[in-house]
Every structure is written in C-alpha cells, then in structure tokens.
C-alpha cells in the first residue's frame with residue numbers, strides 16, 4: 019500500500035494500482051460532457067407568499083424525479099463563497115507534511131484525509147479531503163481545524179453558519195411538501211448536526227480507470243454542494259446504468275436528498291446516487307455541507323399516505339442507520355473483491371487448460 023498524498027501521486031506518469039477500479043465501476047461519461055437534465059431553481063421570492071408555492075413545487079418535482087437540483091439566488095454572499103474557495107485551494111497546495119499535521123488516520127474526528135476513508139473497498143478514491151464537524155457549535159474541536167492558511171478557520175465558521183441557514187430553509191420546504199408544519203423535519207432531527215467536507219481532486223494520469231469519489235448516496239437529511247467550473251459530479255437515477263455529469267453553474271449550489279431525508283418522506287423523494295470523476299488536465303474542488311439529524315433521532319416516515327406501506331421495516335436511530343449505511347459500502351466492496359479474485363482464478367484455470375490442450379496437440 020502506498021502512503022504518499024494523492025497530490026504527490028498526481029505528478030507521476032502512471033497511476034498507482036491501488037486506485038484502479040473494477041471495469042463496471044469506472045466512469046462511463048466524461049467529466050466535461052455536461053447535461054442540463056438536473057433543474058436549476060431560483061430561490062428568489064421564497065419568503066414571499068406570492069412566489070413560494072411555485073418555487074416549492076419546482077423543488078418537489080426535482081426531488082421526485084432526481085433527488086438532486088441546483089439552486090441560484092440563494093442569498094449567500096459571493097465574496098464569502100470565493101474566499102472559502104480560495105483559502106481551501108491554498109491549503110491543498112501546502113506541502114504534504116503541513117497537511118498531514120491534521121491527518122485523520124487512527125480515527126481522529128475531523129482533519130485531513132488522504133484518499134479513501136473506508137476499509138475493504140476495491141480501490142482508493144483519487145481525492146484528498148478536509149472534514150470539519152461544525153454543528154452543534156459546542157461539539158466543535160478547533161484543534162482539528164487546520165490553522166493554515168491564515169483566516170481559513172474564521173471563513174469556515176462564517177460559511178458553515180450561512181449553510182446552516184440555507185439548510186433550514188430547505189428543510190422547511192421539505193416539511194411543507196409533506197403537508198406538515200414548517201418545523202416538522204427540523205423537529206424530527208432533534209438537534210441539527212453539520213459536517214463540512216472540502217474535497218480536492220488532483221489531476222490524474224489515468225482518469226478513465228478510477229473515481230475521485232466512489233458511487234454513494236449521502237446518509238443525512240440534505241447535502242449542499244459547491245463545485246468549481248471544472249465538472250466531475252455525476253448522478254444516476256437508474257441504479258448506475260446511465261450517468262449524467264452535472265453542469266457547473268457559476269454561483270449555484272447542488273442540493274441533494276440524503277438517505278435519512280428519503281426515509282422521512284417514505285420514499286416519495288429520491289436519494290440521489292452520485293460519484294465524482296477526475297481528469298488529467300485540471301484539479302477540481304468541491305465544498306460539501308452535510309446536514310444530519312442527532313444520532314438519537316429516529317429514522318421513520320413522518321407521514322404515510324393512506325394505503326401506502328412504510329419503506330422502513332423497523333424504527334432505528336440515525337446512529338444505527340449511519341453505521342449500516344457505511345457498512346453497506348464495506349460489504350459491497352468485500353463482495354467486489356471476492357468476485358474479482360474468483361474471476362482471476364477462473365481465468366488462470368482457463369489459461370492452464372488451453373496451455374495443456376496446446377501441449378497435447
């Protein structure tokens with residue numbers, strides 16, 4: 019296993035085999051073959067009676083069709099977004115030793131992760147990321163927030179505060195969409211938790227063989243993602259048969275529903291399966307804000323329509339759901355490893371048989 023950061027590996031001519039994915043997992047669509055299938059929705063007028071209903075119905079349709087959409091006119095200051103982006107880029111350009119001062123190896127909560135964070139996966143992700151546990155505020159451990167570059171900590175605080183306000187507005191829309199009072203989803207969450215992850219995808223010598231971030235759905239209620247103009251975020255709504263690359267829209271955030279959100283509305287809204295692909299010419303960055311319920315919150319539909327069955331078989335806590343969500347990926351990965359070993363074994367047997375047949379002739 020190699021321990022160099024992905025930034026260092028990106029300077030090599032070929033890609034380390036740790037990152038090579040099985041054929042069925044490799045990218046099917048290019049990072050810059052953009053699709054505008056995902057709706058772009060303006061939030062201008064969301065707080066006004068006259069336009070709220072129209073905006074909400076667009077969001078509802080997007081959640082029903084894709085589980086993912088983009089928002090513009092969201093009210094977040096573009097100077098704050100640019101500064102958060104600029105300082106994040108400065109961090110990832112620092113020497114390995116500096117980034118590794120915040121290494122999360124050994125289970126530290128928050129800090130710098132080089133490549134993958136899951137055990138037993140068939141390949142590593144071509145990415146580095148920094149994780150901030152930002153809410154509840156009293157759970158923040160500032161010793162895990164990088165102190166370089168200057169000013170990044172305070173900008174991250176300001177950014178996470180604005181993201182929390184935007185998330186709350188979106189939770190209200192989700193509640194109303196289910197015909198419930200505005201606060202229903204926030205109340206179900208017991209306490210809102212927030213995690214900000216800054217993903218950095220260095221250029222890759224063999225991007226067709228790997229992924230920047232493996233296919234997954236996000237576990238929480240909703241996720242608000244800021245991507246740069248390079249492109250690489252992909253979504254599927256047919257279980258991975260076809261993929262689309264989400265077109266980067268300047269100043270927009272990509273919003274997607276997580277598994278917890280999907281269960282709350284009894285499966286009416288989709289949880290979007292997505293992944294990130296990389297390329298050989300441009301580095302890419304995404305700043306992802308996850309909104310989670312408290313670990314003790316129950317995972318159960320808030321409303322079940324007459325005649326409908328609950329999509330969950332038992333009521334569990336979010337902590338348990340999160341554990342199962344993560345182990346599902348690990349189980350899937352171990353199955354892929356076993357299948358790969360079986361294929362190699364079968365190929366070796368077939369090669370041996372045809373060699374023996376050649377000798378007999």
Ligand SMILES: O=C1C[C@@H](c2ccc(O)c(O)c2)Oc2cc(O)cc(O)c21
Nearest residue numbers: 135215232233234235236237343344347
């Ligand atoms: O790193 C991530 C991104 C994302 C995710 C990636 C890969 C997966 O297999 C997955 O299930 C999720 O969402 C996350 C959510 C977290 O709570 C922590 C993470 O590090 C990540």
Ligand SMILES: O=C(O)CCC(=O)C(=O)O
Nearest residue numbers: 217231251293294304306
């Ligand atoms: O970088 C991206 O566009 C996707 C990242 C992502 O899905 C995640 O961090 O959960």
Ligand SMILES: [Fe+2]
Nearest residue numbers: 234235236292
């Ligand atoms: Fe994600």
